[in-house]
Amino acid sequence: xxxxxxxxxxxxxxxxxxxxxxxxxxxxxxxxxxxxxxxxxxxxxxxxxxxxxxxxxxxxxxxxxxxxxxxxxxxxxxxxxxxxxxxxxxxxxxxxxxxxxxxxxxxxxxxxxxxxxxxxxxxxxxxxxxxxxxxxxxxxxxxxxxxxxxxxxxxxxxxxxxxxxxxxxxxxxxxxxxxxxxxxxxxxxxxxxxxxxxxxxxxxxxxxxxxxxxxxxxxxxxxxxxxxxxxxxxxxxxxxxxxxxxxxxxxxxxxxxxxxxxxxxxxxxxxxxxxxxxxxxxxxxxxxxxxxxxxxxxxxxxxxxxxxxxxxxxxxxxxxxxxxxxxxxxxxxxxxxxxxxxxxxxxxxxxxxxxxxxxxxxxxxxxxxxxxx
Amino acid sequence: xxxxxxxxxxxxxxxxxxxxxxxxxxxxxxxxxxxxxxxxxxxxxxxxxxxxxxxxxxxxxxxxxxxxxxxxxxxxxxxxxxxxxxxxxxxxxxxxxxxxxxxxxxxxxxxxxxxxxxxxxxxxxxxxxxxxxxxxxxxxxxxxxxxxxxxxxxxxxxxxxxxxxxxxxxxxxxxxxxxxxxxxxxxxx
Numbered sequence: 001x002x003x004x005x006x007x008x009x010x011x012x013x014x015x016x017x018x019x020x021x022x023x024x025x026x027x028x029x030x031x032x033x034x035x036x037x038x039x040x041x042x043x044x045x046x047x048x049x050x051x052x053x054x055x056x057x058x059x060x061x062x063x064x065x066x067x068x069x070x071x072x073x074x075x076x077x078x079x080x081x082x083x084x085x086x087x088x089x090x091x092x093x094x095x096x097x098x099x100x101x102x103x104x105x106x107x108x109x110x111x112x113x114x115x116x117x118x119x120x121x122x123x124x125x126x127x128x129x130x131x132x133x134x135x136x137x138x139x140x141x142x143x144x145x146x147x148x149x150x151x152x153x154x155x156x157x158x159x160x161x162x163x164x165x166x167x168x169x170x171x172x173x174x175x176x177x178x179x180x181x182x183x184x185x186x187x188x189x190x191x192x193x194x195x196x197x198x199x200x201x202x203x204x205x206x207x208x209x210x211x212x213x214x215x216x217x218x219x220x221x222x223x224x225x226x227x228x229x230x231x232x233x234x235x236x237x238x239x240x241x242x243x244x245x246x247x248x249x250x251x252x253x254x255x256x257x258x259x260x261x262x263x264x265x266x267x268x269x270x271x272x273x274x275x276x277x278x279x280x281x282x283x284x285x286x287x288x289x290x291x292x293x294x295x296x297x298x299x300x301x302x303x304x305x306x307x308x309x310x311x312x313x314x315x316x317x318x319x320x321x322x323x324x325x326x327x328x329x330x331x332x333x334x335x336x337x338x339x340x341x342x343x344x345x346x347x348x349x350x351x352x353x354x355x356x357x358x359x360x361x362x363x364x365x366x367x368x369x370x371x372x373x
Numbered sequence: 374x375x376x377x378x379x380x381x382x383x384x385x386x387x388x389x390x391x392x393x394x395x396x397x398x399x400x401x402x403x404x405x406x407x408x409x410x411x412x413x414x415x416x417x418x419x420x421x422x423x424x425x426x427x428x429x430x431x432x433x434x435x436x437x438x439x440x441x442x443x444x445x446x447x448x449x450x451x452x453x454x455x456x457x458x459x460x461x462x463x464x465x466x467x468x469x470x471x472x473x474x475x476x477x478x479x480x481x482x483x484x485x486x487x488x489x490x491x492x493x494x495x496x497x498x499x500x501x502x503x504x505x506x507x508x509x510x511x512x513x514x515x516x517x518x519x520x521x522x523x524x525x526x527x528x529x530x531x532x533x534x535x536x537x538x539x540x541x542x543x544x545x546x547x548x549x550x551x552x553x554x555x556x557x558x559x560x561x562x
Contacts, residue, residue, distance in 0.1 A: 022453065049470050050470050050474070052468055052470065053507060054506050057504070058503075073428055120431070136439050139438030140439050142435075143438070156528065157432060158525065369428070
């Protein structure tokens with residue numbers, strides 16, 4: 001009879017694994033250098049710069065009207081909010097008061113973009129966990145928003161609709177009807193999302209208790225947006241510093257005191273409902289008026305420093321401009337939500353398995369060009 | 374008759390096993406039909422490598438989704454690994470740091486391999502052509518490109534059109550004359 005000696009300790013060793021830059025779950029070209037022991041992650045070291053396109057440096061040579069179109073390419077899923085941030089910064093610095101009509105349209109467009117972004121996130125999150133069907137459902141509804149955008153703006157993804165002083169052109173005559181049709185459709189489709197994924201026991205077990213962010217950590221690392229609201233931190237720029245028409249609408253800031261991946265997931269699901277509420281309050285009340293105020297052909301900001309933040313689909317997006325009174329900024333810095341949210345990845349994924357890292361990354365919702373700029 | 378036998382003896386050795394059909398008497402026809410069959414199979418089961426670096430990747434996903442549905446043409450098996458892919462769709466900007474990785478991916482793909490450059494960035498650097506210090510001005514400085522798709526980003530219909538053009542290109546190639554595209558590639562010098 002042979003006996004196996006169970007007292008000998010299994011010798012294990014740390015080793016490195018490269019995840020990316022070409023990886024289907026990295027949502028782009030993020031490279032993570034993982035220090036793992038077996039399948040347990042000991043350290044995550046993000047290596048950035050694979051899509052660094054020197055946008056901030058390019059802004060130092062462009063005029064303020066030209067800068068707007070570069071911001072589309074930062075976080076391409078919330079391109080409308082990025083445009084708006086630059087336009088608001090320039091308008092505030094110049095003291096331009098935009099018409100009420102512009103404010104309403106901007107707010108509606110913001111929320112439509114947020115819906116499209118969250119739909120894509122939901123579809124891709126399902127795919128990362130292993131539920132491939134969600135992708136088809138999400139893109140079915142996303143195409144409807146793309147159609148609305150295409151009709152009014154002329155582009156499906158990189159919109160470039162805002163300019164300092166208003167909008168490029170007025171909304172299409174069909175705009176209100178089609179938005180209402182979409183809201184009617186999506187009110188029925190969102191419960192479908194919940195039955196398909198949110199209550200799924202496998203999905204829940206993959207997310208609950210994974211990637212816990214405490215309140216203190218979220219503040220210390222500068223996490224913002226839905227990822228921070230999943231830890232119960234009130235940080236919605238739309239509520240705290242209202243811009244455009246957000247002070248005229250009633251909506252709830254979704255807060256969940258949990259901190260794990262499933263809570264961040266639920267925050268985004270509930271945010272979609274709030275976005276629909278905001279659109280419904282505004283869509284019938286768009287005031288008549290101009291869609292643009294006249295601005296000088298070459299905008300020159302007065303000497304000084306300006307900061308404007310907006311709530312993008314991923315968190316607080318800020319534009320910091322230092323002007324020396326010339327036609328282009330002396331220095332321009334983007335505060336992108338993805339970069340700050342990425343910084344906490346190492347802390348929250350230690351001790352989890354590699355498959356959980358994919359779930360954590362999905363729940364933080366990264367867009368890599370937004371991080372690398 | 375006697376003259377023909379003499380000619381054959383000059384061409385063939387005595388110990389040659391089997392029978393040879395002279396050229397122009399059926400042999401070429403078999404090869405031509407085989408070409409057609411191979412190209413038909415190749416062009417209808419192109420497996421794309423999912424290489425999305427930035428904005429164009431979203432439009433590539435839209436192309437794969439229900440409305441545009443590129444599986445109608447046989448592209449649905451999108452692979453994240455180069456070893457199982459036939460065509461690499463470069464969807465997005467290639468930066469100086471990314472270029473060696475792109476070349477490595479291309480070298481890992483099995484022959485025959487094709488490249489589609491999707492969007493202005495992959496064609497020429499696009500909006501980042503001027504004043505950018507870190508962007509490669511076009512993916513054809515790194516690997517040879519077969520089809521270019523203009524747009525920033527291109528519509529899903531444009532990508533479908535490009536893939537159909539690639540199918541046409543594959544169908545018109547003669548496999549006996551096909552060369553490895555990386556041979557003689559000058560890397561845009």
